[in-house]
Amino acid sequence: MDKLRQKTKELLSNNEVQIVVGYEEGTAGKARPAFISSPDQADTLIYDDRCIHNLAVYLTQHKLPGNTKIAVVASFPVMKSIITLASEKQLDENFIRVIGISKDNNIIEFKDFADIERYINQQDLTFTPEEQALIEKIDAMSMEERWAYWQNEFSRCFKCYACRSACPMCYCTLCITDFNQPQWVSVPSHKQGNFEWHINRAMHLAGRCIGCDECSRACPLDLPINLLTKKLSMDIQKQFGYSAGQSLTEPYALSTYKPDDKETFIR
Amino acid sequence: MNEFEPKVVAFVCNWCTYAGADLTGTSRIKYAPNVKIIRFPCTGRIDFMLILKAFAKGADGIIISGCHPNDCHYTSGNFHAKRRWMVFRTMLDFLGVDVNRITFSWVSAAEGARWAEIVNSTVDAIKKLGPYDNYRNMVNQETEVNNG
Numbered sequence: 001m002d003k004l005r006q007k008t009k010e011l012l013s014n015n016e017v018q019i020v021v022g023y024e025e026g027t028a029g030k031a032r033p034a035f036i037s038s039p040d041q042a043d044t045l046i047y048d049d050r051c052i053h054n055l056a057v058y059l060t061q062h063k064l065p066g067n068t069k070i071a072v073v074a075s076f077p078v079m080k081s082i083i084t085l086a087s088e089k090q091l092d093e094n095f096i097r098v099i100g101i102s103k104d105n106n107i108i109e110f111k112d113f114a115d116i117e118r119y120i121n122q123q124d125l126t127f128t129p130e131e132q133a134l135i136e137k138i139d140a141m142s143m144e145e146r147w148a149y150w151q152n153e154f155s156r157c158f159k160c161y162a163c164r165s166a167c168p169m170c171y172c173t174l175c176i177t178d179f180n181q182p183q184w185v186s187v188p189s190h191k192q193g194n195f196e197w198h199i200n201r202a203m204h205l206a207g208r209c210i211g212c213d214e215c216s217r218a219c220p221l222d223l224p225i226n227l228l229t230k231k232l233s234m235d236i237q238k239q240f241g242y243s244a245g246q247s248l249t250e251p252y253a254l255s256t257y258k259p260d261d262k263e264t265f266i267r
Numbered sequence: 268m269n270e271f272e273p274k275v276v277a278f279v280c281n282w283c284t285y286a287g288a289d290l291t292g293t294s295r296i297k298y299a300p301n302v303k304i305i306r307f308p309c310t311g312r313i314d315f316m317l318i319l320k321a322f323a324k325g326a327d328g329i330i331i332s333g334c335h336p337n338d339c340h341y342t343s344g345n346f347h348a349k350r351r352w353m354v355f356r357t358m359l360d361f362l363g364v365d366v367n368r369i370t371f372s373w374v375s376a377a378e379g380a381r382w383a384e385i386v387n388s389t390v391d392a393i394k395k396l397g398p399y400d401n402y403r404n405m406v407n408q409e410t411e412v413n414n415g
Contacts, residue, residue, distance in 0.1 A: 146361070192323060206354050257349070259336060266352070
């Protein structure tokens with residue numbers, strides 16, 4: 001933690017960056033994102049197990065005034081998000097400094113994005129045991145039961161779009177749900193609208209989801225919506241060998257193809 | 268009691284299946300009249316939302332068809348579409364949507380008889396499955412005006 005504060009002070013006082021995004025003490029014993037813009041604020045920064053927000057979401061918001069350089073405290077999922085965003089040409093390497101945090105809470109210095117790519121390359125997306133159990137439970141259900149299960153889950157959704165706001169990969173300035181000519185997703189949070197919204201979200205994140213689970217943490221109703229995107233990402237990993245957040249150059253699985261992709265259902 | 272006549276929507280590509288369906292007609296091959304054919308520039312254009320919208324508007328079954336692999340007018344539209352369907356089908360299955368109601372097929376412009384066979388077998392299968400009440404009820408339960 002001291003090293004992190006030290007580094008922040010250093011970056012800010014040398015004017016290498018103008019803002020450092022990290023975590024600070026929040027209310028009710030929780031950590032919250034902090035935006036540090038002067039060296040004397042740096043002592044509010046913390047880093048511990050409670051710091052789970054995916055800060056990569058703040059890097060693509062287009063809210064920074066031009067030429068502002070930003071440094072971000074990056075845990076492992078944040079690094080993966082940064083690689084995915086960079087591979088989609090959403091981040092400018094010259095304006096972003098990444099202060100990596102290793103598993104044993106040490107600071108890692110990265111020269112550039114390629115450095116991060118090398119660092120994270122070994123690690124695969126995994127389900128937690130609870131998620132795995134839930135997936136297996138849903139897979140074992142009959143079609144009718146699955147339908148009932150998800151209808152019940154989705155019926156609680158009131159479309160606050162917190163899942164969208166929290167997700168670093170949901171960076172479109174005009175989301176398909178905001179279109180009204182034609183209207184793809186009905187606005188009120190009734191069953192059809194909810195269903196369509198969650199399918200849209202999952203499909204647009206299919207294979208791009210790096211599995212940080214920020215969506216379900218952000219969800220005020222604790223819907224297990226991270227399962228949808230994560231499951232699709234893992235399926236894509238299995239079928240097409242593409243895994244999000246691992247490579248800066250590999251094309252996204254659904255924007256490319258192999259002539260010998262194997263399927264079993266096309267007649 | 269009248270027999271249940273399913274509504275089947277076919278999303279087809281302009282270059283192969285639409286021409287193939289045309290050939291079915293000019294060859295005077297009879298096939299089930301339940302199908303409503305919608306022409307698209309390419310299978311790559313068939314967005315997954317269109318499938319959901321078709322179900323929401325009362326379709327009981329859906330056919331999606333285009334050029335055989337390597338025959339796409341735009342070289343790779345059907346390959347891209349294939350990947351998307353693979354992912355989308357997994358998604359629908361996981362959410363409990365009846366994926367047996369969606370027929371994916373490749374039908375070339377020379378396969379008029381095959382098109383008739385695909386439509387007939389799909390309509391037969393949907394007749395056995397019955398109306399798609401699950402999805403329709405989800406839509407109809409809404410009190411709000413469903414715009415569209």
